Amino acid sequence: MRLANSLSLRSWVLTGAVALCFAVSGTATWAGSSTQTSSTLEERKLPMKFSWVACQPNCRGWVSAVGIITADSPKEFDEFARSRQLGGATIVLDSSGGSVNDAIALGRRFRGLGALTTVGTSVVNAAAQGDRASVLPDAYCESMCVFLLLSGKTRYVPPAAHIRVHQIWMGDRADDAKAASYTAQDLMIVERDIGRLAKYTFEMGGAGELLSLALSVPPWEDLHELSAAELRLTNLVTTDAVADVLPHQDNAIPVAEAKPKNADRFVSSAVEGEALPQAAKATKTAEAVVPTGGTAAPAPVQPSQ
Secondary structure, eight states: OOOSSOOOOOOOOOOOOOOEEOTTTTTEEEEEEOTHHHHHHHHHHHHHHEEEEEEETTTTEEEEEBBBOOOOOOHHHHHHHHOOOOTEEEEEEEEOBHHHHHHHHHHHHHHHTTTEEEEEEEEEEOTSSSSSEEOOOOOEEEEHHHHHHTTTTTTETTTOOOEOOOOOOOGGTTTTTTOOOHHHHHHHHHHHHHHHHHHHHOOOTTOHHHHHHTTOTTTTOOOEEEEEEEEHHTTTOOOOOGGGTTGGGGGGSEEEEOSSSSTTTTTOOOOOOOOOOOOOSSSEEEEEOOTTTSSOOOOOOOOOO
């Protein structure tokens, strides 16, 4: 039996090849591309990494966040952000999920910066006119990645992107959830983290429909992909204009921002940017289950302290 510090969600990873390109001039255009697909798949197998994608001189650039959310992700983002001015920056997500509590902590860091969020795969290709920064929109944001998407003050989802949700479960038993046995302690852990996730969802301006949809999908079923209507219903999408999250350098003020719902019902007691306090006892879980198709590997499971 392996132990880890927080609950996690299983994950699936796929990729696509339609590109939303942002040239160094800052002008958005549509194009087709399959560049760097293989390397992106390999990156998704690893713990989440953060990188800055520059598109100077007239485009501000954005943060690329690729991989599985682990216990180290909030700390590594702090290190990444320390030497950069990331207030109001856009974060482009490409993730199959990971640890529940660490995703919540990371999402609070994003909101503390006033970040904007979207989904895609970031690439930079050399061109005669200079490097060309691009976002491939046919990407996947699944499981706890969806709650990172929710942390953006302004949130845009490309029509080609896939946003998928499912239940919280004991990760080390998600492969054969029906046959596994569970203790009262296990049920306490699940209910505790559902409560934390609900509190976070309302703090970020999400709707109860997001929790309802996610918690209705058991681990023995395929993840539920949110339709365009459900993206609106859950308040995951706040704008239909890509320019609102990847603006031109001289038009950096976003047009639409998420407004918190039911703030009087859920008030954060955590200091902005700090991880949620962990239970004194270790929790039984694994990080990420191998996805359908075998395109991603499990994130490493850390032993309990």
